[in-house]
Amino acid sequence: MKKIIIATKNKGKAKDFEALFGPLGYEVLTLHDVAEDMDVEETGTTFEENALLKATALAKRLQTIVIADDSGLEIDALDGRPGIYSARYAGEEKSDEANIVKVLKELENVEDSNRTARFVCAIAVASPSMEPITVRGTCEGIIAKEKKGSNGFGYDPVFYVPSENRMMAELSAEEKGAISHRGNAIKKLSVKLPEFLKSE
Numbered sequence: 215m216k217k218i219i220i221a222t223k224n225k226g227k228a229k230d231f232e233a234l235f236g237p238l239g240y241e242v243l244t245l246h247d248v249a250e251d252m253d254v255e256e257t258g259t260t261f262e263e264n265a266l267l268k269a270t271a272l273a274k275r276l277q278t279i280v281i282a283d284d285s286g287l288e289i290d291a292l293d294g295r296p297g298i299y300s301a302r303y304a305g306e307e308k309s310d311e312a313n314i315v316k317v318l319k320e321l322e323n324v325e326d327s328n329r330t331a332r333f334v335c336a337i338a339v340a341s342p343s344m345e346p347i348t349v350r351g352t353c354e355g356i357i358a359k360e361k362k363g364s365n366g367f368g369y370d371p372v373f374y375v376p377s378e379n380r381m382m383a384e385l386s387a388e389e390k391g392a393i394s395h396r397g398n399a400i401k402k403l404s405v406k407l408p409e410f411l412k413s414e
């Protein structure tokens with residue numbers, strides 16, 4: 215089976231990638247499989263910069279092609295926060311539950327029409343011999359007032375997807391992949407990646 219390496223330790227993200235790459239015949243490997251000790255500091259100021267940091271560090275170490283994803287939630291009423299700080303919004307322990315509680319508290323007095331938000335996903339592909347590339351996918355939604363659904367990860371239980379009339383956490387992995395920021399980024403990658411591989 216063909217293998218694809220994603221420089222992530224986030225198991226929810228890994229599941230999303232499995233839903234996207236599995237049907238194409240790829241086995242998805244993560245840092246847990248190839249470099250458990252690796253922890254790249256996300257010092258960039260954009261999703262793209264952070265995705266590049268993660269992808270290039272692992273590509274250098276493994277001497278092979280690697281993909282990385284840096285993603286997050288931009289809430290308009292919070293001037294785009296939590297943004298690139300989405301994973302650690304409520305503290306270093308990276309708790310999905312605590313992050314949701316914090317966001318809902320901050321939006322307590324914000325009415326429905328002003329609760330617009332989007333998920334953003336930057337994917338970087340790096341190899342030891344090539345200039346890396348990045349793509350960005352987004353997914354528009356509305357932050358709900360309470361949690362619903364148990365699929366997915368992160369902010370999915372409070373992210374209402376108007377086109378599906380459900381929370382992201384109520385979608386199956388396949389349904390999420392068809393409309394999500396990550397799925398949209400992968401669609402763009404499928405256009406760009408063949409060029410990248412040809413010149414490698």
Ligand SMILES: O=P(O)(O)OP(=O)(O)OP(=O)(O)OC[C@H]1O[C@@H](n2cnc3c(O)ncnc32)[C@H](O)[C@@H]1O
Binds near residue numbers: 300
């Ligand atoms: O850096 P890696 O190891 O990949 O794992 P991470 O969880 O730290 O990943 P990021 O730095 O990219 O932060 C992404 C955060 O944004 C949120 N997020 C990203 N994509 C999401 C999705 O599809 N559904 C819900 N929340 C998401 C969630 O809180 C993630 O922890």
Ligand SMILES: [Mg+2]
Binds near residue numbers: 256301
């Ligand atoms: Mg991270």
